[in-house]
Amino acid sequence: MNKLNIGFFSAQNYLDRMVFSGTLYQMYQSLHSVPINLINLGNPYVPEVLGISGKIWRKIKNNFIKKPPPQNSVDPQFSQVIQEQLQRHSLDVIFAPVASQEMQYLETDIPIIYLSDVTHKLLVETYQLEDNQEEEQWETSAILRANKLVYPSQWAANSAIQDYGANPEKIEIVPFGANIDTIPDAQKIMDKCGVSRCHLLFIGRNWERKGGKFAFDTLTSLLDLGVDAELLVVGCDPPPEYKHEKLRVIPYLDKNIPEQREKFNHLLLESHFLIFPTRADCSPIVICETNAYGIPVVTTDVGGIPTIIKNGRNGFMLPLSASGQDYAELIKASFSDAQQYENLVKDSRSEYEARLNWQKWAERMYELMLELT
DSSP states (O other): OOOEEEEEEOSSOTTOTTGGGGHHHHHHHHGGGSSEEEEEESOTTOHHHHTOOHHHHHHHIIIIITSOTTSOOOOTHHHHHHHHHHHHSOOSEEEEETOTTGGGGOOOOSOEEEEOSSOHHHHHHHHTOOOOHHHHHHHHHHHHHOSEEEESSHHHHHHHHHHHOOOGGGEEEOOOOOSOSOOOOTTGGGGGGGOSSEEEEEEOSOTTTTTHHHHHHHHHHHHHTTOOEEEEEESSOOOTTOOOTTEEEEOOOOTTSHHHHHHHHHHHHHOSEEEEOOSSOSSOHHHHHHHHTTOOEEEESOTTHHHHOOBTTTEEEEOTTOOHHHHHHHHHHHHHSHHHHHHHHHHHHHHHHHHSSHHHHHHHHHHHHHHTO
16 A cells, blocks of 8 residues: 655744654654655755745744744745645645644645644633734634644643534544653663652743642642652742752753753653642643653643543642642652552553553554545
């Protein structure tokens, strides 16, 4: 059987591990594992692949890439570039991840799979952003035009149906995977089970939105409860009032740099819980990443998280009203029971292997692509 020709359609740099938290990069790489011919569309990082002039490429890069979506603007010549690419390739399906704006420049009858982790309406509500009617129109158009809609959570899928009139029959829920390259041996992740000190891990660029205050309160509450604990913060600098001898901070790690990527992997091996009391989120990849390392996640019941977390297996969800004391008591109960904690580690890894990895995602995407041909 001939391989499908699939166009990967995005004006973002999907070869950069830091763009969209590395999610586009992982999608692009994982799709190479299924029997398709993956063809680059609109990637400004590799102009020689695009076959466009340096002048046009610089316009696209300067006007689009430096501004994160959705407050971006595509150069008008982007449409011409894409149409030239479509003429050079015979495509069976176009895969358009988080590309509602780019799809406005796409003139074709080729079946389209549109993927996003959130709708525009949810984005505005979740992050309390100012509404933008042009972006709302892009979202509406993309949802109604696409032949398949793929979301990583029921939360996002429900919005597409209720807020945009999407046909439920063309919606698929496919969880995201972990944006890490090195997955440890299943036995190796069990080494931390015999350690008496509880290593808490907090990952996030936005201290306030990710619930950093609650993570800190969890640390101090655990110590008050007599648990030997420490908290490692990765990705941001806490405000100056958050100081403690049991708090360590690594403000930034760049996964594009092998040494820093390896350091991140080592930190995961040492951690017992991801403390993730986020105030607002869509489908946080960090849960999948930590589950890959057998780390249960203690988080909030918001956004798309209920699709990722199965309470008591790969973590726990608490309400937004939960305090640091609530988090601490739950963690103490789980960590002080050696058998219960060991089961959490095993189940967290099992959830990763069964459904929260990019290979499973790619296999399901391949099935959806076949359905459209």
